[in-house]
Amino acid sequence: MKWKDILFVLGLSAVLGACEKKDIEVFTTDDAGIYFQLIKGYYGTTTEIYTDSLDYSFASLPASMKDVILPATVRTMGKVADYDRPFKVVVDKEGTTAIEGVHYEIDLDSVVVPAGKSSANVNVRFFRTDDLMEKSVRLALRLEDNEGAERRQLHGQQGSPCLFLFET
DSSP states (O other), rough: OOHHHHHHHHHHHHHHHHHOOOOOOOOOOOOOEEEEEEEEOTTTSEEEEEEEEEOOOGSOTTOOEEEEEEEEEEEEEOOOOOSSSOOOEEETTOOOOOOOTEHHHHHHOOOOTTTTTTTTEEEEEEEEEEEEEEGGOEEEEEEEEEEEEEEEOSSSSTSSSOOEEOOO
């Protein structure tokens, strides 16, 4: 009986001695970041995946559809700002096989995250061309650092370019 009492007292003191109040640090920084991210859903399900690429085919569209506008979503990290935040996107020449003016057109001069928002779309107009019947093309967009917004790599290897890929 004496051993049970000793074990009970030791166990109780261990449990009570293990409790202490700790402050939990929260995310506090004024750093701002931007990254590509698209949320894809699957028809008929509530499943969503986060991705930095988009595949598209004109095959399911009527022949009268000669172009389509596809978005590359840019999201921000950090606090939502009360002013417009421009960011810089460039076409990554190494990863791109599509030809500007033939397969796509894009306006990279006016990309901005509006005040009070945490995301923006970079819209790309893809053209249905005859050569897409025999081959697919790729457009790679890359975020670059600019004043007030550092690009962040969330997927893949740190230090690799922050890319968004379109394949048609």
